[in-house]
Amino acid sequence: MINQCVTAALATRDANTNGVDSHNLGTGARRNERATRECTYPNFMKCQPLNFQGTEGVVKLTQWIEKMEIVFRISNYSMENQIKFSTCTILGNALTWWNSHVRTIGNDIAYAMTWTELKKKITDKYCLRTEIKKIKVELWELKVKGTDVIGYNQCFQELALLYGRMFPEESDKIKKYVGGLPYMIHGSVVASKPKTVQEATEMAIEVMDKRICTFADGQTENKRKPDNNQQPQQHHQNKRQNIGRAYAIGTI
Structure with a gap:
């Protein structure tokens, strides 16, 4: 009877422990799932990448590249979406250039290139010697x-x-x-x-x-110091003026 009770107690403990472990593992899995959840395009755009139209010059192109790399770091994007997401910020003349490039080599090849390759291509195009x-x-x-x-x-x-x-x-x-x-x-x-x-x-x-x-x-x-050089001169000028006025009055 005692052995049966001990066995039952141990079984209950093991069940509870496994339940806790399973819960913890489940939580851990969910946490990992949240941490590695693929970044969607709306979430990518919430990181506020810059746009590039191809007419702004080298400075703006460099800023576009720098900002894009910052967005890559803070958004949990997948590598297969790197070119898709980044090229969506290309507008105007640059977009025309990119679409022409895609038509030339095909979608699969174009969107399979790496970020380094895209940087080189767009830099060669818009960073003139x-x-x-x-x-x-x-x-x-x-x-x-x-x-x-x-x-x-x-x-x-x-x-x-x-x-x-x-x-x-x-x-x-x-x-x-x-x-x-x-x-x-x-x-x-x-x-x-x-x-x-x-x-x-x-x-x-x-x-x-x-x-x-x-x-x-x-x-x-x-500005706070009195101008000692001008005060005596001003005093003599006033004195001469007063003498002149007195002389004029005396001669009337």
């Missing part, structure tokens, strides 16, 4: 205008991204960036010995802000 050359010249001649370091930083980063092969090493990029800074902050940024362009840009902004604040404080202080 003449435009790349202009970017190179613009980057080489880029300098800070006045005290607008923030504007300089943005232009430099965009151009450096478009023509990255100009800088084989990070140190080359830093050297070019620092070379475009005005004399008033150039020495301070160099002295900070930045290891990355990001560090150099942050230091440039900080130093320029300090220079501007110092100049503004100096201007305010000068």
